[in-house]
Amino acid sequence: MSTTVTDTHGAHDAHDDHHDHKPTGIKRWLFTTNHKDIGSMYLWFSFAMFLVGGSMALMIRAELFQPGMQIIDPHFFNQMTTMHGVIMVFGAVMPAFVGLANWMIPMMIGAPDMALPRMNNWSFWILPFAFLIMLSSFFMPGGAPAFGWTFYAPLSTTYSTDSTALFVFSMHIMGMSSIMGAINVIVTIMNMRAPGMNYMKMPLFVWTWFITAFLLIAVMPVLAGVVTMVLTDKYFGTSFFDAAGGGDPVLFQHLFWFFGHPEVYIMILPSFGIVSAIIPAFARKPLFGYASMVYATAAIAGLSFLVWAHHMFTTGMPTFASLFFMYMTMLIAVPTGVKVFNWVSTMWRGSMTFETPMLFSLAFVILFTIGGFSGIMLAITPVDYQYHDTYFVVAHFHYVLVTGAVFSIMAAAYYWLPKWSGVMYDDFLSKLHFWCSLVSVNILFFPMHFVGLAGMPRRIPDYAMQFADINQIVSIGGFLFGFSQLIFLAVALKCAFKKGEPAPAKPWEGAEGLEWTVPSPAPYHTFDVPPKV
Amino acid sequence: MSTKKEEYSKYYVPDQSIWPIVGALALGLIAFGAGHFTIEASKQEEGFGHYVLGAGMLVLLIMLVGWFGDQIRESRQGLYNEQLGRSYKQGMSWFIFSEVMFFLAFFGALFYARMIAVPWLGGASNNVATGEILWPAFEAIWPLTTTPDGTTTQAMGWFGLPLMNTAILVVSSVTLHFAHVALEEDKRKALTSWLIVTIVLGLIFLGFQGYEYVHAYRDLGLTMQSGIYGNTFFLLTGFHGLHVTLGAILLIVMLGRVLKGHFTKDDQFGFQAAAWYWHFVDVVWLLLFVFVYII
Numbered sequence: 001m002s003t004t005v006t007d008t009h010g011a012h013d014a015h016d017d018h019h020d021h022k023p024t025g026i027k028r029w030l031f032t033t034n035h036k037d038i039g040s041m042y043l044w045f046s047f048a049m050f051l052v053g054g055s056m057a058l059m060i061r062a063e064l065f066q067p068g069m070q071i072i073d074p075h076f077f078n079q080m081t082t083m084h085g086v087i088m089v090f091g092a093v094m095p096a097f098v099g100l101a102n103w104m105i106p107m108m109i110g111a112p113d114m115a116l117p118r119m120n121n122w123s124f125w126i127l128p129f130a131f132l133i134m135l136s137s138f139f140m141p142g143g144a145p146a147f148g149w150t151f152y153a154p155l156s157t158t159y160s161t162d163s164t165a166l167f168v169f170s171m172h173i174m175g176m177s178s179i180m181g182a183i184n185v186i187v188t189i190m191n192m193r194a195p196g197m198n199y200m201k202m203p204l205f206v207w208t209w210f211i212t213a214f215l216l217i218a219v220m221p222v223l224a225g226v227v228t229m230v231l232t233d234k235y236f237g238t239s240f241f242d243a244a245g246g247g248d249p250v251l252f253q254h255l256f257w258f259f260g261h262p263e264v265y266i267m268i269l270p271s272f273g274i275v276s277a278i279i280p281a282f283a284r285k286p287l288f289g290y291a292s293m294v295y296a297t298a299a300i301a302g303l304s305f306l307v308w309a310h311h312m313f314t315t316g317m318p319t320f321a322s323l324f325f326m327y328m329t330m331l332i333a334v335p336t337g338v339k340v341f342n343w344v345s346t347m348w349r350g351s352m353t354f355e356t357p358m359l360f361s362l363a364f365v366i367l368f369t370i371g372g373f374s375g376i377m378l379a380i381t382p383v384d385y386q387y388h389d390t391y392f393v394v395a396h397f398h399y400v401l402v403t404g405a406v407f408s409i410m411a412a413a414y415y416w417l418p419k420w421s422g423v424m425y426d427d428f429l430s431k432l433h434f435w436c437s438l439v440s441v442n443i444l445f446f447p448m449h450f451v452g453l454a455g456m457p458r459r460i461p462d463y464a465m466q467f468a469d470i471n472q473i474v475s476i477g478g479f480l481f482g483f484s485q486l487i488f489l490a491v492a493l494k495c496a497f498k499k500g501e502p503a504p505a506k507p508w509e510g511a512e513g514l515e516w517t518v519p520s521p522a523p524y525h526t527f528d529v530p531p532k533v
Numbered sequence: 534m535s536t537k538k539e540e541y542s543k544y545y546v547p548d549q550s551i552w553p554i555v556g557a558l559a560l561g562l563i564a565f566g567a568g569h570f571t572i573e574a575s576k577q578e579e580g581f582g583h584y585v586l587g588a589g590m591l592v593l594l595i596m597l598v599g600w601f602g603d604q605i606r607e608s609r610q611g612l613y614n615e616q617l618g619r620s621y622k623q624g625m626s627w628f629i630f631s632e633v634m635f636f637l638a639f640f641g642a643l644f645y646a647r648m649i650a651v652p653w654l655g656g657a658s659n660n661v662a663t664g665e666i667l668w669p670a671f672e673a674i675w676p677l678t679t680t681p682d683g684t685t686t687q688a689m690g691w692f693g694l695p696l697m698n699t700a701i702l703v704v705s706s707v708t709l710h711f712a713h714v715a716l717e718e719d720k721r722k723a724l725t726s727w728l729i730v731t732i733v734l735g736l737i738f739l740g741f742q743g744y745e746y747v748h749a750y751r752d753l754g755l756t757m758q759s760g761i762y763g764n765t766f767f768l769l770t771g772f773h774g775l776h777v778t779l780g781a782i783l784l785i786v787m788l789g790r791v792l793k794g795h796f797t798k799d800d801q802f803g804f805q806a807a808a809w810y811w812h813f814v815d816v817v818w819l820l821l822f823v824f825v826y827i828i
Contacts, residue, residue, distance in 0.1 A: 023549055031549040113546050115620040118600075122553035129561025133568065165571040169564035176560065183627045191620050221631045225638025232768065235575045237758035240642055243667070244682035246761035248650035255638055318658060525546070 022524050030125075033117035034524065035102045038124050040420070042099025043413075045127060047489070049091030050406075052135075054482050056084040061478035064471050067463055077461035078146035079138070085149025086167075089267070090174050091131055093401065096409045097270040098123075098181045101209045103420065105185060107515040107522060108203045110194025110531040115187040119180050126177035133170040137163035148459060150260070153241030153252040157233040168231040175220040182216035185209055194514075196533035200291065203513050207294050208273030211301045212266050218305075219262040226255040250315050257308035265304045268400060269297055271368075271408035272339055275361045277513070278415050279343050282358035283350025284510035289342040296335035303332050313384045322381045329379035333372065340369055355508070356430040360411035363438050364404060371399030374449065389459075392452025398445045410437070410488065418503030421495040422521030429491045436484035443477030547607070552600035559596050562589030605790070608800070618802055625806045629813050632776070636817055639772065643765040643824060647675050650761065654681055680760035687753040689745070689766060691826035698741050699822045702777075705734035706815040709784075709808055717798055721791070728788050731811070735781040742774050769825055776814045783807040 022028060032038060059080050063071050072080070102120065106113055114120045137144040142161030145151065156164060189210045193202070202210075230252075232238040239245020241252045272293075280287045287293065309317060309325040317325075343365050352358070374396040378384055387393060410433075417425045447470045452458075456467045463471065494500055506516040514533070518526055566586030573580035607613065655673025656664025664671065668681040676688035689695070712727035746767075749755040755763050787807045790796065796804050 027549070030554050031551050033547050033549055115617075116624055118547055118550050118553050119624075120553075121550070122556050125554045125557035126560055129557055130564065133561065133565050136565075162572045166565070166568035169568040173560045173564045179628075179631050183624050183631075186627060187620050187623045190623055191616060217627055217631045218634050221633075221635035222638045222641075225635055225642075229638075229642065229768070231571065232757070232764070235571050238764040238768070239680070239760055240646075240764055243650075243654060245680045245684065245764070246646060246651050246654065246677045247764070248645070248653075251642060251645050251650060254645060255641060258638075258641070 032121055035106050035114045035117065035120065036522065036524065038120050039099045039102030041124050042095045042102060046092050046096035046099060049087050049131065053084050053087035053092055054485065056080045058479060058482050060084065061475040063461055065475040067465055067468050069462060074461045075143065075146055079144040081459050082145045082148050086134065089149060093267045093405050094178065095127060100270065100412050101185050104416065104515060105188055105206055105209060107526050108206050108513055109189065109192060109197050110514050110527050110533065111188060111192035112525060112527050114184050115192050116184050120184050123177045123181040123184065126173050130170045130174045133166055137166045150256060151230065153230060153233065153249045156230050157241055160234065164234055165231065168227045171227045172224055175224045178216050178220045182213035185213040194530045194533055201533060204276035204293055205273030208269040208297050211297050212269045215262045215266050215301055215304065219259040222255060223259040226252065226259065253312050253315060257311045261308040262304040265300060267405045271405050272297060274408045274412040275343060275364050278357045278361040278411055279346050281508045281511040282355060283347045283352050285346055285350040288345035292338055293342055296338040299335040300332060303328060307332065310379055313381050314388045326379055326381045330376060333376055336372055340365060356434055357411045357415035359434045360407050360414065364407045364411060367399055367403030371396055371404055374399065387452065389457055390452040391448045391456045391458055394458050395445050395448035395452055403441055417495050418507045419515055419520050419522055421498065422503055423495055423498050423500035424503050424507060425491050425495055426500060429487055433484060433487040433491060436487065437481060440477050440480035440484055444474055444481050447474050550603065552596050552603065555592060555596040559589050559593035562592060621802050625809060629809060632813065639769050640824065643769065646761045646765060651675060651677055677760055677762040684760050686755045686759035686763055689749060689753065689755060689826065694741055694745050695822060695826045698738050699818065701734050701738045702815050702818050705731045706812055708734065709811050713808055716796060716801060716804065719798060725791055728784065728791060732781060732784050732788060735777060735784065739774065739777055766825055769821055773814065773817055773821055780811045780814050783810060
């Protein structure tokens with residue numbers, strides 16, 4: 001037997017030399033250095049936050065069911081919109097992708113674990129503390145932050161409540177967690193690939209995460225900088241965002257969106273990787289245009305640094321700046337179009353079957369593209385003057401984030417659940433989950449385009465009478481979509497408790513990649529010896 | 534291929550460790566404590582914030598000692614291999630890149646204030662009316678010694694102390710390089726001496742920086758509250774000073790390890806990482822000196 005991963009354990013665990021040894025009890029989870037354990041913790045944490053953030057969205061929808069003030073007061077409504085955004089972005093979507101990266105990247109590149117396993121555990125465990133602090137601010141005088149997840153100055157400085165300091169510091173430690181997670185991913189990919197796994201052989205999920213990790217390391221520190229300036233402006237008398245002291249509130253928006261726009265690609269690039277794994281598997285054809293997918297991802301990431309001010313067309317920037325950011329933004333449609341074209345071409349004349357991961361992926365391609373199109377509409381400076389801060393914007397980013405990012409996460413979960421748990425998921429429940437989600441999500445978000453175009457502003461707890469009907473439809477869709485996600489909880493719990501048919505090593509006929517060469521469930525330590533690629 | 538395979542099969546997955554979650558607890562306590570401390574301080578109330586913050590710092594210190602202790606012990610036992618060394622080096626480089634981006638946010642604020650915000654307040658671009666209506670008496674100059682609402686201050690000159698500090702930091706980068714060369718050539722005495730010289734230079738820099746802050750507050754009336762010039766000055770130099778402090782602590786730890794006989798030509802990641810960090814804060818200072826003090 002060659003020297004293996006487990007043989008070289010240090011002094012504490014010298015007795016441990018059989019291969020699938022798992023530490024037991026709570027210690028396994030608290031002190032773990034195992035990428036699969038950490039991946040699972042990320043995924044469960046993310047799902048818990050998804051439910052917390054989702055219930056805040058339901059509170060928003062309950063209030064908006066009818067015009068007039070019904071259930072909650074405006075200040076609490078603002079807290080709901082703020083915390084819904086913060087929790088969904090930083091607590092649900094990002095950790096879900098990090099969880100998937102933890103589980104899959106080492107298996108996909110033939111590595112025994114992540115490159116820096118202890119730091120990996122640190123990155124995860126920071127998150128529960130950060131969100132406890134964030135949520136604890138609900139119990140402070142003045143309540144939780146109420147300035148929108150974008151925390152524009154002076155809402156977050158002059159006009160914010162006490163909890164701003166907690167918001168700032170929990171953002172700081174969340175950022176540290178993200179940066180450490182990203183460093184881990186990038187170093188794992190650069191340094192831990194099995195012999196023969198060169199860059200242009202890596203699965204696209206690995207490629208997209210490689211580029212995402214770079215984006216994270218580049219922009220999370222900028223977020224740290226801007227929250228620091230908010231802190232000093234509010235508590236220490238600086239005037240970065242105050243014109244009376246020579247600063248400028250618009251500076252806040254520039255700094256925030258310099259982080260914020262790459263951030264939205266951080267939340268979608270891994271989705272591209274997931275869908276690029278699933279569609280070929282169920283179309284039973286290799287991915288069309290692998291290399292162009294890689295270059296398109298890199299192009300999108302590069303452009304993401306040059307488009308931030310398209311969030312700010314109405315701030316009164318010089319025309320030249322508006323035009324520059326408009327054209328740069330529209331340019332992003334080109335590499336994104338390449339991707340959609342490649343997915344469709346992959347399916348062209350494929351032997352398609354429609355298992356649940358494929359259903360979610362197909363819905364992703366179509367609905368994400370709708371979100372992309374409304375993005376191009378928003379990029380047009382003159383018409384953005386009408387769309388700005390309306391429900392049209394809300395519809396746009398929920399199409400890319402819910403039917404985009406969240407649907408791809410669901411697709412990934414169904415695709416890899418057999419590998420993670422060793423049992424097949426409940427097919428009926430999973431299909432029920434898909435169809436309920438698909439129908440309700442469109443009832444929820446599609447009509448928002450119409451009220452937005454008609455002028456309904458976002459983030460306001462009341463609205464004019466003529467928007468009442470559509471808002472009722474939207475709210476019904478919201479509750480349906482929210483409760484549909486409990487079906488997923490049932491599916492996931494059944495798998496976690498091994499209720500289901502045992503899964504073979506490769507449950508999907510057309511699937512490709514190293515992760516399918518190991519048994520299901522994947523052994524605690526994958527790849528004791530390097531696989532041949 | 535065979536060499537790569539061999540290297541790979543010796544891959545080291547570290548044991549379970551208590552330190553990551555202790556570190557997470559520390560950061561949680563620090564964030565919670567610092568948040569409440571800030572709120573309480575701004576209202577001049579007595580509260581629990583500083584106790585929690587202090588406890589967090591203590592836990593962080595225990596974690597750092599414990600975690601680094603484990604790392605050093607395992608490294609000395611020869612458990613680590615070349616691949617892990619590469620991971621550490623790459624990880625450190627990406628960490629430094631993230632620090633660069635952090636400073637970029639503050640440099641961005643400085644450039645925006647100088648090139649856009651302040652001139653526009655004075656009526657530049659298409660803002661003539663804004664200037665006339667809001668603060669007609671405002672003059673757009675840099676350093677901004679009189680803010681639109683009339684707070685006045687004096688600018689910090691670049692000659693004298695700042696120039697001296699620049700020289701000190703540049704020299705300390707060179708002496709650290711000499712220390713590294715000595716390590717490569719296995720001249721332990723020279724290594725120790727150059728390292729001590731570097732640390733002393735770093736501490737002198739910090740001392741001067743503190744003196745400069747006292748001077749700014751007492752003699753120039755340049756404070757955190759004196760408008761965008763003072764804001765960018767203190768935040769940029771302040772965060773730089775914090776990084777120098779951290780770098781100096783790292784170098785002191787490395788000095789301790791050198792005195793214990795650690796590090797060789799082939800096993801010197803800790804030393805290298807600290808040195809990279811030190812060179813990085815040096816480069817940041819040069820940019821600071823040009824853009825904050827001189828121009």
